[in-house]
Amino acid sequence: MRAWRALGWIAIIAVGLFLFQVLRTVVISVIVGVFITALLLPPARWLMRRGLNRALATAVVFVSGLLVGGAFIALLVPPTIASVSDLSASLGKAVTDLNSLAAGFGLNGAAVVDQVGDYLSKQGQTIATGALTGVRTAGEILVGTVLALILAVYFVHGGDRLFRWLVELTPVQARRTLVDSGELIFTVIGRYIRGVALVGLVDGFFIGLALWIMGVPLALPLAVLTFVGSFLPVVGAFAAGLLAAVVAFVAKGWLVALIVVAVTVLVQQLEGHVLAPQIYGRALDLPGAVIILAIAVGSLVAGIIGAFLAAPVTSVVVALLHRNVTAAEGAPAPARAGPGSHPPAKESPA
Structure with a gap:
C-alpha cells in the first residue's frame, strides 16, 4: 500500500508540474x-x-500601497541616473587598474578585453535572440503582475468567502483537513513575506548607509x-553584496571595495x-543547502520568478509534511505558528 501511495503522489506531482508549465x-x-x-x-x-467596511478598507490599503510605490520610484530614478553618469566616468580608471593587476600576474589585460569584445561581436545573433526572449518574458511579467494585483484586491476583499466556497465543493470528511491546511499555508506565507521584507529593509x-x-x-x-535580494535567501544576499563591491571598486578603488x-x-x-531568528521564527526553518537546491529547481521550472518563489513554496511544503508527521505520531502541535504548527484561524483568509 505504501508503494502504491508513493506512486500516486509521484503521478500527482508530475501532473501538477505539467499543468504548471501549461498555465505558468x-x-x-x-x-x-x-x-x-x-x-x-x-x-x-x-x-x-x-x-x-471591506470595500473601503481594501481601497485604502491598495491606494496607499500604490502611492508609496510611486513615490519610491520617483525618489529612486533621479539619483540612479546621476550615479550612472558618475560611474561611467570612473570606468576607464577601473579598467586601467585591472590591466595593471593582470600585468602583475603575467597576463595581458588589454588582450583579454579585446578577446571579450571579439567574442561578443561574434555572438551578436545569439544576444539579439536573447533580447527578443527577454522582451517576451517582460511582457509575461507585466501581464502576470497586473493579474496578481487584481487577484490580490479580490483576495483581500473576499478571500475568506472564496476559500469557504472552494472548501464546500469538497467531500465533507476532507473539509476540516483542507481548512487546517489553508490556515497553515497562509500563516507560513504571511510570516515569510513580512519577515523577509523587514529583514531586507x-x-x-x-x-x-555605508x-x-x-x-x-x-x-x-x-x-x-x-532589499529585493533578501527575497532570494542565501543567493540574493551574495549577489547584491558582490555587485556593491564591484561598483565600489569601479568608483573608489580596492580599499573601499x-x-x-x-x-x-x-x-x-x-x-x-x-x-x-527573531523575526522569522520558524517560518523559514530550512537548511541552507535545501534553500539553494529549491532556488535552483525553481529557476529551472519558472525562471527568475520561480527562483524567488522557491523558498516560500518549499517552506509551505515542509510545514505540511511536518504537520502530517506530527498528526501521524499523535503528538500535539506546537502552540506557535510556522512549520510543524497549527496557526491561529485569524491568520487565514478562511
Whole structure:
C-alpha cells in the first residue's frame, strides 16, 4: 500500500508540474497574489476592526500601497541616473587598474578585453535572440503582475468567502483537513513575506548607509537591490553584496571595495544570527543547502520568478509534511505558528 501511495503522489506531482508549465503565468500570478494578500491583509483587517467596511478598507490599503510605490520610484530614478553618469566616468580608471593587476600576474589585460569584445561581436545573433526572449518574458511579467494585483484586491476583499466556497465543493470528511491546511499555508506565507521584507529593509538600510557614507555611486539603487535580494535567501544576499563591491571598486578603488565587502559580511552575520531568528521564527526553518537546491529547481521550472518563489513554496511544503508527521505520531502541535504548527484561524483568509 505504501508503494502504491508513493506512486500516486509521484503521478500527482508530475501532473501538477505539467499543468504548471501549461498555465505558468496564471499559476504564478495566483501565488504572487496570495503573497501580496499576506502582506496587505493585516492592515486591511486593522482598518475593518476600526469600523471601515471591506470595500473601503481594501481601497485604502491598495491606494496607499500604490502611492508609496510611486513615490519610491520617483525618489529612486533621479539619483540612479546621476550615479550612472558618475560611474561611467570612473570606468576607464577601473579598467586601467585591472590591466595593471593582470600585468602583475603575467597576463595581458588589454588582450583579454579585446578577446571579450571579439567574442561578443561574434555572438551578436545569439544576444539579439536573447533580447527578443527577454522582451517576451517582460511582457509575461507585466501581464502576470497586473493579474496578481487584481487577484490580490479580490483576495483581500473576499478571500475568506472564496476559500469557504472552494472548501464546500469538497467531500465533507476532507473539509476540516483542507481548512487546517489553508490556515497553515497562509500563516507560513504571511510570516515569510513580512519577515523577509523587514529583514531586507534593515539590510538595505545599513548597507546603503555605508555606501552613502563612503561616497559610492548608486548607493540608493544598491540598497534597494539588497532589499529585493533578501527575497532570494542565501543567493540574493551574495549577489547584491558582490555587485556593491564591484561598483565600489569601479568608483573608489580596492580599499573601499574591501570595506564594502566587510560591511556586507557584518550585516549578513548580524541578520543570520540575531535579526532573522527573531523575526522569522520558524517560518523559514530550512537548511541552507535545501534553500539553494529549491532556488535552483525553481529557476529551472519558472525562471527568475520561480527562483524567488522557491523558498516560500518549499517552506509551505515542509510545514505540511511536518504537520502530517506530527498528526501521524499523535503528538500535539506546537502552540506557535510556522512549520510543524497549527496557526491561529485569524491568520487565514478562511
